[in-house]
Amino acid sequence: MLLNNRHLLGIAELSPQEINTILDLADKYVDLNRETERKGQRLKGRTVVNLFFEVSTRTRGSFELAAKRLGADCINMNADGTSTRKGETLIDTAMTLNAMHIDVLVVRHSASGAVKLLADKVNCAVINAGDGQHEHPTQALLDALVMRRRTKKLEGLNVAICGDILHSRVARSNIFLLNKLGARVRVVAPLTLLPKDIERLGCEVHTRMETGVRDADIIMMLRIQNERMEGSFVPSAREYYHFFGLDRAKLNLAKPDALIMHPGPMNRGVEIDSEVADDIHRSLILNQVEFGVAVRMACLDLLTRQLMSSQRLQDAAQ
């Protein structure tokens, strides 16, 4: 099955079937990545460009590995320090890259909607690697893959997403995805870190960890995004940790076998205690990193197939 859209811009526009298609393929790539010979040829001759307008280590590295493991040529462009500083607009950048005949463009940008704006101007496939406070679809997909492999199914799971929901694109993508696949989502944060009407996205809202994580199957902790904050949202890191940081005592309120996730990088001692983060029985954090590559391989694979199919159609029409 192919995806319905040429681009992967957000979870909101994916159907449950499409999500499952990506996850099923990613499952296979998880196994492939664990083998000694990890290099495939699926994207041989294709070019993937990572265009990051924001600093990123793990997401960009993950996409780069994914592209290379599928045999693609992959280049990284740090747009923050080059042409944009000379006054080139986002659209100019898009048109320039378009002229280079690339196949997939992986974009991260600090402004919500910027990736969509760019995607409208190019012929290649575009993957949203995080746009402002909007979406980070591959993160939600990899989170879902981690959960699915561990718990077998997402339907009916109680997932508590805790922390800086207001500034988090990961939270939004996860809420959309988990709702589509039948999980029950709660968000837990002080009111200063909750966007307005978040409950209308299909989640329960809790302002205390004690009620928010009670009987949860999965606790997904989010990083306090100091770089996106202007002014004071919480009194101090110490107070935040006391009330909202995940430690053993709060974890004990969840189900006995509840699992812990975090998209990273972690602020240890702020939103999560090291003892919990490093608990090999409960923490899925390193699985998230591992499966990230597989999910991105699946996305690159499916989008280039889609691209080939539409190119064939175009050729046939000519």
Next chain:
Amino acid sequence: MSLKTAYINARLLDPATKLDTKGGVIVENGKIADIGAHIGPKLAADVKVIDVAGACLAPGLVDMLVHTGEPGNEHKETFTTLGEAAAAGGVTAIATMPDTDPIIDNVAGVAYIDRRARQTKSVKHFPYAAMTVQCQGKEMTELGLLAEAGAVGFTDGLNPLGDVKLLRRIMSYSRSFDLLLLQLPLHPRLAEGGLMNSGEMSTRLGLSGISAEAEALQVMIDLRLAKATGARLHIGPVSMSESVQLIRAAKGQGVRVTCSTSPQYFTLTENDVGDYRTFTKIMPPLRDEENRKAIAEAVADGSIDIIASNHRPQDVDSKRLPYAQAAPGIVGLETLLALSLKLHHENKMSLLDVLATMTYKPAELLRLPIGRLAKGSAADFVIFDADEPWRINNDNLHSKSKNSPYDTLPVQGRVKHTILDGRHVYDSTKMANAA
């Protein structure tokens, strides 16, 4: 011997006198020489007769909230293109905001606008001046001298004055000259960084929200200070029911306040932001459906005194950006009448009442002797078909910038002719590319 022109077979509409009758107007030397039901086809031989075939003939619209690109941003709009857009919209007088580049905060600036405006032949142009130096909210401008130079009101445009101590002083000082002060209803600190209405839509799109309190709180502050000082205050454009309620209550207590809104607030909602459509980015932001309906009702019941276009031209490069970076504004001069007439076509208001919000009411507020059809007054009027359906087409806009979210929208009510001081400044039949 001066040439007389008669416009006959018209539906004469003068909201100031509640005149709504069939008849005609005779224009001589740029003024209305005669008006009424008695003016028909039988006229003296020296009178040029124009039969408007039953179309409405009303005072030219007075648009009290217009942003221009000149000086400083002539690539977005010049006085010439602004005049052409106004004429095409049936607008014969505009008051322009001072937040240009440079900002109009001194007598020389007002004099410049005045001189350039006189060169613009298709619209009467009245400048506002800044309330504070450089619109920075720190130091009061020379309000009295600026008024003497021709400023019709004072505002810091998109930077409403948040320093309450200074605002109180400005309000007190303005009493000496009985000046009009305009405030945008947005608390600068609360609205800071906000991009659209705060709610489910902003949460979905990941765009920072502007809360209802950001508008209501500024309205409360302004009203309270206006009450204390007796200043003449205008708040606009309002986007929320709560603002209207506060203003209505203040009027009841004798506060000298008026308010305005713009068609976007009763025709669009936050849902129109859709996929980050930057054409919908305005300040205050588009609100929800409940507020949209409330604003329409408030115009209809007279709680909102005036409809103004809030015309703010932005070139392509200012809008083809991520939503957060795009400049705010919608061009509105040419769609003002048609969009406002929706209130009439939806049976919320009579034609006269809709026109009142865009003619004599803003003229009275600005203390200008325009906006009426009266013998001896300037022959500034618009001839339009109130029912003619057409589709807004951004390519056909006369404004230099085309940032209208209404492209392809079907509307009803079309300007046929605009007459300024007796001259035809717009004639739809001469528009080769009219849709």
